[in-house]
Amino acid sequence: MAEAMDIDPPSSSNFPKIQINLSTRDTTLSIPLQPLRIPTNLKRYGLSTLVNHLLETSKPIPFDFLIDGKYLRTSIDEYLTQAGLSSEKPLDVEYVRSQLPPTYIGSFEQDDWISSVNISSPSPSSTILTGSFNGTAQITSLSGEVLARTVPMHTQSVKSTTWITHPGQSSEASFLTAGLDRTINLWSYTPSQEPLSSHPLQISPSTSYISHKSTITSLSYSPSTSQFISSSSDHTIALWSTNSSLLPTVTAPQSTAFTRKRRRTTTKPPSTIKKGPLAVLTSHTAPVSQVIHSTDPTAAYSVSWDKSIITHDLVTSQPVSTRTTQHPLLSITTLPTLSLLAAGSAARHITLHDPRESSRTVQTAVLRGHTNGVVSLVKSPENEYIFASGSHDGSVRIWDVRSVSSTSSTDGGDDGEGKSGGSLFVIKRESGSGKVFGVDWSRDVGLVSVGEDKKIQVNRGEGMADVTVMDQS
The missing domain is CATH 2.130.10.10 (YVTN repeat-like/Quinoprotein amine dehydrogenase)
Structure with missing residues (x-):
């Protein structure tokens, strides 16, 4: 099993980490499957920055994130608390292009x-x-x-x-x-x-x-x-x-x-x-x-x-x-x-x-x-x-x-x-x-x-x- 890559934003060094598995259904935006360990205080913007970095995009693409079919609107830590989940268990996260309100x-x-x-x-x-x-x-x-x-x-x-x-x-x-x-x-x-x-x-x-x-x-x-x-x-x-x-x-x-x-x-x-x-x-x-x-x-x-x-x-x-x-x-x-x-x-x-x-x-x-x-x-x-x-x-x-x-x-x-x-x-x-x-x-x-x-x-x-x-x- 591949070892998870650690992601350490400067402002997140004091927060616990969780392993996530990023995936997408958009074949034009897929990245190689790899486990990542990220701080639990990350929200949509931080995750979007991470995906753009992994994709090496020349112009940032805004992304949204789905966990168990629900859009992430809080930090991962808040999501885990509300869902009664532990940060010890890997989390499957799907990323999609953001849909702006009409x-x-x-x-x-x-x-x-x-x-x-x-x-x-x-x-x-x-x-x-x-x-x-x-x-x-x-x-x-x-x-x-x-x-x-x-x-x-x-x-x-x-x-x-x-x-x-x-x-x-x-x-x-x-x-x-x-x-x-x-x-x-x-x-x-x-x-x-x-x-x-x-x-x-x-x-x-x-x-x-x-x-x-x-x-x-x-x-x-x-x-x-x-x-x-x-x-x-x-x-x-x-x-x-x-x-x-x-x-x-x-x-x-x-x-x-x-x-x-x-x-x-x-x-x-x-x-x-x-x-x-x-x-x-x-x-x-x-x-x-x-x-x-x-x-x-x-x-x-x-x-x-x-x-x-x-x-x-x-x-x-x-x-x-x-x-x-x-x-x-x-x-x-x-x-x-x-x-x-x-x-x-x-x-x-x-x-x-x-x-x-x-x-x-x-x-x-x-x-x-x-x-x-x-x-x-x-x-x-x-x-x-x-x-x-x-x-x-x-x-x-x-x-x-x-x-x-x-x-x-x-x-x-x-x-x-x-x-x-x-x-x-x-x-x-x-x-x-x-x-x-x-x-x-x-x-x-x-x-x-x-x-x-x-x-x-x-x-x-x-x-x-x-x-x-x-x-x-």
Whole structure:
């Protein structure tokens, strides 16, 4: 067994030492495994200095440290005391790049509650697509300028939006909207190069997609197949193509008590081509909250109020696997390089799942901190271990899946293998109130959230590229 290397900072000569085993999951920052003996009074900064010395970095890198899945926020001596551990036993310490708290950049107000948000890419043509409770969608620049707005088409609130082609990718940009009126609409427009603040482009739809019998809750588009999927409160998932020639032509749905409660408009909706789905998936037994594509475009994951996560084969339209949890599920995102799914629940927590058939656990960990339903999840564009969540409690939280630790109780029957974790950072609404309905995260723009306060809020942390975002605080 290798003899431990002694580390002796001048200010620490009178403190006892402990052997630590440093490790990291970042292969670009790994150092040869070797036991080290360090003074127990060292905190994060001292340990970060040590790791930079061992890495021989030309420019210091700020690091954080995890012990048993918990971030070290005190000295090692204080940690040992709180955990009831002895300095005689070696301590395993994992180092990770520090994640700085996202700074508030600015917010832009719209006319009504904002239900969904999608950031376009790439920079410098980045824009923000939002859907609203007033039945419209609009495209906003990073300075808060409204570039384009949809004409009145949806007769009720827009619930979900997604880009098909982004501004800057081609001469024409396109996106989908869906909502409470049970229809999906395809919109296309040519982005203008001229200032449009006083006269935003008015966008008309070209195609309407009709199948669902109740509110459409989410949309997910796959560029590689030119197909998209939708989920609905009618318990179904529908598969569509943006190539209208592949879809059957259908008639508009007949008026029902549901549709008669529509939003009042003074203009007649434009006429569109009306198309039906390629397939309808019926595996869920309750409203489907969200459906997303897997990294394999022929597969998808969905979550539902029936408490299940289902993996679907989009080629055969059949379920591949079903995982049943303890609570109704409201949102989902993938952490593909880790083979994990994160699912937000109506019970205020987030559960981590391994969707592979070989996995025997229903869930691998439970993340707690929100005080209301978790309705939106998005992975970090820069760090495979980080993701963000939006909740009806009015906050956005940032999580690190490495920060989970063993617990003696699973608190109410959650089968998370006895592992739980808390959030790294909490982002409150700058307006001070209102539910969060949607979040999106871009390397160029930052973390964008929308909600009941009618505002698009932009926060940005370490590693985000410099972009011009008007601070309207």
